[in-house]
Amino acid sequence: MTISIPEGVEIAKKTFNPRLGILGGLSVxxxxxxxxxxxxxxxxxxxxxxxxxxxxxxxKNLLVxxxxxxxxxxxxxxxxxxxxxxxxxxxxxxxxxYAVFLGFETLLLIGHSGKLVKLAQGVMNTHSKYAxxxxxxxxxxxxxxxxxxxxxxxxxxxxxxxxxxxxxxxxELFEPVMEQVTERIDFYMQHRVHGKIxxxxxxxxxxYGILGKTKDAxxxxxxxxxxxxxxxx
Numbered sequence: 001m002t003i004s005i006p007e008g009v010e011i012a013k014k015t016f017n018p019r020l021g022i023l024g025g026l027s028v029x030x031x032x033x034x035x036x037x038x039x040x041x042x043x044x045x046x047x048x049x050x051x052x053x054x055x056x057x058x059x060k061n062l063l064v065x066x067x068x069x070x071x072x073x074x075x076x077x078x079x080x081x082x083x084x085x086x087x088x089x090x091x092x093x094x095x096x097x098y099a100v101f102l103g104f105e106t107l108l109l110i111g112h113s114g115k116l117v118k119l120a121q122g123v124m125n126t127h128s129k130y131a132x133x134x135x136x137x138x139x140x141x142x143x144x145x146x147x148x149x150x151x152x153x154x155x156x157x158x159x160x161x162x163x164x165x166x167x168x169x170x171x172e173l174f175e176p177v178m179e180q181v182t183e184r185i186d187f188y189m190q191h192r193v194h195g196k197i198x199x200x201x202x203x204x205x206x207x208y209g210i211l212g213k214t215k216d217a218x219x220x221x222x223x224x225x226x227x228x229x230x231x232x233x
Contacts (some may be wrong), residue, residue, distance in 0.1 A: 043089050050086045051098055059084050059094045060105040061223055064095060066126070073204050076112070078176040080224050090115075093124030096192045096199070106198045108220040109189070113211055116203045120184035124192060137184070138164045141177040162207045178203075178212040186214035 005011070008025035054062060063085040065071055071087070075079050089097040092109070099107050109116070114134055115126045123131045139155035147155075151171055158164045169173040182203065189199040198219040204210055 009040075033061045035122065040091075044091050044094050047086060047088055047091060048098055051095075051102060051104075054084055054086060055104070057084070061220065061227065062086060062099055062104045062107045063109060063110070063224055064088050065110045065200050066090070066112065066115050067128065069206065070110050073112075073206075074110050076203075077204070077209070078221070080221070081227075084224075084227070090125050090127040090130075092119060092126060093192060096124070096216060099195050100196050103203050104197055106200070106220050106223065107193075108202065108217065108224065110202045110204070113165070113203050113205050116185065116201055117161060117181060118187050119201065120181045122188045122191075124188075134161055135164055138168065138177060139183060141180045142168060142171065145173050145176045145182075147171055147173060162205055164207060167207050182212045182214050186216075189214075 005026050009114065012024070012026050013065075028047050038154070042231050051062070057140075059110060061084075063074070063080065063082075064087070065074055065085065065089060071082060074085065075082055086095075088109070088162045096107070115210045116138060120137050121131075123130075129189060135156050135158050138158075138161075142155055143149065143152040143166070151167065155164055155167055157165070168177055182201070185201050189201060193199055198216055198220070200214045200220045202210075202213045202217045202221070
């Protein structure tokens, strides 16, 4: 059996793939190998249903990830129970707005650096068709912390945030840059919810593991671990 995508090479040029260094065609399978075609409205409504279900269960502390990568990391590395978790896809703005509307007390967002870094620039829909801006802030912060223009350009032209991390570690700039990035993520999340609920974010990489977290992230992680221990009792 041969599975192919007619004119895949040409179609791929109209996607975000070349920006990620994926050349020569389209991927037949995604992360999970399961295609669930849904409109943006349907995805948002699905997220809302999940959030209402958590609220109805009496859950006041929302655990959220973008998709499969975050789910796997949350379960396998952070060892958190996924029973009370919600998937937001790219719709962080709608997630935060609805969390306030439903009256949640806290929200912990766990995400891959390629998605989460966009929040540090106020981008609340992380789909690539709306904004890329994954490397710009890293490049700017690196130069503000002493990196040369050449290193800044190298960061700017990276295809992935894993490449960015590698360069920042090489230049011994990873920690100060990540501190600034997570501060901006915290600022924009709180700006969106107008300080009405406590929010936090936790950034990871499939290559480098834990990269950074906002100031209240550890508190909310422990809160979820405490909730799990209560379940076990």
